[in-house]
Amino acid sequence: MRSAETLSTNRTVGYTDRNAPRCALHEDRGREGRVxxxxxxxxxxxxxTFERVLARESSAERVRAVEDAGFDPALWKVLVETGAVGIAVPEPAGGTGAGVLELGLAAEAAGRHLACAPLVEAASAAMLLAAVQGQEARSAQALAGGPPVVLCPRPAAGGTAVLVPGGGAARGVVALDGGDLVLAQGPPAAPPGDLGFLACADRPLGGGPVERTVLARGEEARDLFRAGAGWWRLGSASVLVGLADRALAVAVDYARTREQFGVRIGTFQAVQHLLADVAMAVDGARLLVRETAWRHDEGDAGWRDAADIAFAHAAETAVRSAEACLHVHGGYGYTLEYDAQLYLRRAKALQLQGGDPEAIWASIGAATLRRAG
Known part of the structure; x- marks a missing residue:
């Protein structure tokens, strides 16, 4: 039996009226030019709802308890039961039929509380399976509970999906292997080390105990993977916004109480300016991510390129916010006893999961020039 909170969550996100306004932008863009x-x-x-759930189920103590593995089975079970993983998956494929914007709201809460569960990776995999003709049942199965099925956000190398976030706990991985989009199901792999406590692990895509299913080939496979990688970047951008927001809050709280030279450090202009700049960057990243999600849900063909920009900006903002948090804490920020270092490790690890940051910006620039030319 589902809990009352589970049922409340599903009532909130399970509406399917695609003609209803999905955010105020839909109502106001054509009225007096307001956005x-x-x-x-x-x-x-x-x-x-998700803020309450994550605050309760992903406390700092819980995060630290599973830091080495990077995966909290109890938290994962809660995310499945509340419908968070399938929030953007169509109802025929086992989801609740909402949108990527709603997934982003859940992901932002996950980032704020450093959730040790592959919410975005599993949601992206389920959405991709639902988009493949004849694989709706696999999508529904992935949402039914048990160990997660996750998306590798980068193409495989030599038949191996490298450092898959959530791969250390997943029973299945969806990945682009050469010209094939595959689902590789097999036993979880041990994480090679603490990489931002994301449960990263290499996963072979065939051979031995691995059951390999080819979902699509050639251009169709690449198009599907591009969509899946876009969902991952957009969802991860929301995670990074939540992380940046929380790191900023931790820094502000510390600046309000820490004293030097007989006064609180929050009264120093250098500290105030630093935190004000970060606050503006976080607000900008949130607006960019939410507009991109809205564009996706409204069927805008340019959402994929916008997702790259949203991810790159949100990742830089999260790292910047976490670095500012450490700076405000001084030497304490680098010690394991303080939580400040947790945010920087997660932010940097998640940023690098998207690929080389400089290469992402270079790709964005090249795409912009092509459209302009």
């Missing part, structure tokens, strides 16, 4: 990216009341309820 308002505030979520609707239903979306605010969704965000509040």
């Amino acid at each position: 308002d990216l505030e979520p609707t009341p239903e979306q605010r309820d969704t965000a509040a």
Whole structure:
């Protein structure tokens, strides 16, 4: 039997009226030129629900307890039961039929609380399986519970999906292997080390105990993977926004109480300016990510390129916010006893999961020039 909170969550996110406004931007863009990216009341309820769930189920103590493995089975079970993983998956494929914007609200809460569960990776894999003709049942199975099925956000190398986030706990990995999009199901692999406590691990895509299923080939496979990687980047951008927001809050709280030279360090202009700059960057990243999610849900063909920009900016912002948090803490920020270092390790690890940051910006620039030319 599902809990009352589970049922409340599903009522909030399970609506399927695609003609209803999905955020205020949809209502206001054509009225007096106003642009308002505030979520609707239903979306605010969704965000509040997941904030409560993650605050309760992913405390700093829980994160530290599973830091080495990077995976909290109890938290994963809660995310499955509340419908977070399938929030953007169509109902025929086992999801709740909401949108990527709603997934982003859940992911932002996950980032804020450093959730040790592959929410975005599993959601992206389920969405991709649902998009493959005849694989809807596999998508529903992936959402039914048990160990996760995750997406590798980068193409495989030599038949191996390298450092897959969540791969240390997953029973299956969806990856682009050469010209094939495959689902490789097999036993979890031990993480090689603490890489931002993301449960990263290499996963072979065939041979031995691995059951390999080819989902698509050639251009179709590449197009599907491009969509899946876009969902991952957009969802991860929301995670990074939540992380940046929380790191900033931790820094502000510390600046309000820490004293030097007989006064609180929050009264120093250098500290104030640093935190104000980060606050503006976090707000900008949140708006960019939410607009991109809205564009996706409204069927805008340019959402994929926008997702690259949103991810790159959110990743830089999260690293910047976490670095500012360490800076405000001084030498304490680098000690394991303080939580500040947790945010920087997670932010940097998640940023690098998207690929070389400089290469991402170079790709964005090249795509912009092509469109302009």
